[in-house]
Amino acid sequence: MTPKPPETEASFVDWFRSAAPYIHAFRGKTFVIAFGGDAMLRSDFVDLIHDVNLLNALGVRLVLVHGVRPQVEERLSGEAQYVRGRRVTDGETLEHVKDAVGSVRVDIESLLSIGLPNTPMAGAEIRVASGNFVTARPMGVLDGVDLQFTGEVRKVAADAINARLADGEIVLLSPLGYSPTGEVFNLTLEEVATEAAIALKAEKLLFLLDHGDTVDEKGRRLNQLTVAEAQKVIKRLPEGDMALYLPYAAKACKAGVQRAHLVSADVDGALLMELFTHEGVGTLVTALPVETLRPATIDDVGGVLQLIEPLEEAGVLVRRSRELLEQEIEQFFVDDLDGRIVGCAALYPFAGERAGEMACLAVHPDFRDSGRGEALFKAVEAAAKAAKLKRLFVLTTRTAHWFIERGFSPATPDDLPAARKELYNWQRRSKVFVKAI
Ligand SMILES: CC(C)(COP(=O)(O)OP(=O)(O)OC[C@H]1O[C@@H](n2cnc3c(N)ncnc32)[C@H](O)[C@@H]1OP(=O)(O)O)[C@@H](O)C(=O)NCCC(=O)NCCS
Known part of the structure; x- marks a missing residue:
């Protein structure tokens, strides 16, 4: 609103x-x-x-x-x-x-x-x-x-x-x-x-x-x-x-x-x-x-930050610095509503293990419950398929059921690609979910 x-x-x-x-x-x-x-x-x-x-x-x-x-x-x-x-x-x-x-x-x-x-x-x-x-x-x-x-x-x-x-x-x-x-x-x-x-x-x-x-x-x-x-x-x-x-x-x-x-x-x-x-x-x-779901460009960094910062502060999303986001922005999709970024999601591929991580899925609170989260997930899934990945996984602390309802199954940190497992934050204790695609 x-x-x-x-x-x-x-x-x-x-x-x-x-x-x-x-x-x-x-x-x-x-x-x-x-x-x-x-x-x-x-x-x-x-x-x-x-x-x-x-x-x-x-x-x-x-x-x-x-x-x-x-x-x-x-x-x-x-x-x-x-x-x-x-x-x-x-x-x-x-x-x-x-x-x-x-x-x-x-x-x-x-x-x-x-x-x-x-x-x-x-x-x-x-x-x-x-x-x-x-x-x-x-x-x-x-x-x-x-x-x-x-x-x-x-x-x-x-x-x-x-x-x-x-x-x-x-x-x-x-x-x-x-x-x-x-x-x-x-x-x-x-x-x-x-x-x-x-x-x-x-x-x-x-x-x-x-x-x-x-x-x-x-x-x-x-x-x-x-x-x-x-x-x-x-x-x-x-x-x-x-x-x-x-x-x-x-x-x-x-x-x-x-x-x-x-x-x-x-x-x-x-x-x-x-x-x-x-x-x-x-x-x-x-x-x-006027609404488009599209791959992000460097011009979207400001809009994405504005969207995810409150969620980072609330501990829902892992903190990303502006520098990191600038480096990774091309892995993001954004939901652009009349020039304003109201949703985003990223795909980090681990091509060697034919797996990808969907991360930083977020929809602005004013725009939730209208299928935007689902559409972002679909865009990430399609990109993962196009990259010939076989498994999509997510790490989440608070949104487990949302992913289960979309075909993800519980997994463990051991199921993560090796490079990702090394970065797993044991203190955060995120739950791991995986979906075959
Ligand atoms: C999860 C999120 C992206 C969903 O966005 P959205 O645009 O509202 O998604 P959709 O409209 O496709 O889906 C809405 C449905 O999911 C449900 N839902 C929302 N958050 C949920 C949660 N944490 N757990 C379970 N279900 C949830 C809603 O109740 C709604 O269900 P309904 O259709 O039966 O009423 C959004 O709530 C969000 O940004 N949350 C904070 C960030 C987050 O948790 N990200 C995931 C961590 S990686």
Whole structure:
């Protein structure tokens, strides 16, 4: 269970510690955050800016994409004409769009410039880069209607954006695109954000929903979806922000963006809760399920240590130093849940005696009893079989029955491979179990 936001100092400490894996994982990564023009009309918009500031301070490379729908509506007189959900942008409307984009941009820049000592922005010196990063082309004629200055994204200048991000700047994109013929086109923020995330190979694309929650057609929370699941859900969704953004989230993930998130602007701190807690508060879309069981790499040493240290302190696992773990990490498998190591197990082969030891099997207490331990054991067993080993053994003080229930039989230290027997710790008096594989 992820600790709730802090109410006491102790829970603050717990909560802050639990954010550490995410802080490590996010540093230097690119996030594209998209929000509609309605977001800026909200009284709590400044809180979103504070969260943006925090992410920036943590070293996340940020691209913000804003919309201007209500700001344009406000400036327009008369009915707008729509074709298949896209507004026809005539010359007059385009002037209003340009006007609205300019004013919204200045507002966002000014909010990001705050550095007053008594605000969460104290000490922040954020530089915002905006400009002609998006090339557009006209949509042309749809159903016999010329959409005029309504356009679609042709290209996003990823290199130029990356150069600004590398300088520590936040890039701000508007729903306007420029064409090589010198014209300006009215785009949608969702398309700009999606194409930018794809072009930048962003780790995350986040859409902030101005209206409604991240729920399905029956009002049930949608916590996590694969692209395939999202495509099914989309067909049933009623009109609204969820129906508007979810197809773009799915498109981005299909095109290589690792994760797309949808969060409701109505939830205070939604952005941070979605990013820094395991359960999140919105909808996460991924191309594949987010949990993977895989061989460990040197980058997993920190995560494995965090997982096993409490068990070492409790005497359940034998103590391993960081140095030893670094040497042995390639013998480990890890259960990686959205970037966090929640389980591990190691296989130490004694090839001469066609035997292997399964060691350091551990699952984080919050994630037990869901078959993860079993899956790790299966991975070790499969690796042992692939290495043509015939026997798998374990040494345990407290988990005997778990192994018996999985086909292990009691054995003695004399049954261990000679090299392992020499290392047997007689004081610890671990029980030995063996399984023919
Ligand atoms: C043993 C451990 C890895 C199991 O992880 P897990 O993800 O909960 O495992 P699974 O979900 O596959 O199995 C859960 C089942 O094992 C049972 N179980 C858990 N610990 C047990 C133990 N010490 N003895 C006997 N059974 C145990 C659970 O009650 C549950 O049974 P159920 O399905 O009938 O309810 C985990 O409890 C752990 O990390 N323990 C501490 C470290 C440890 O003891 N490692 C082994 C030493 S080498």
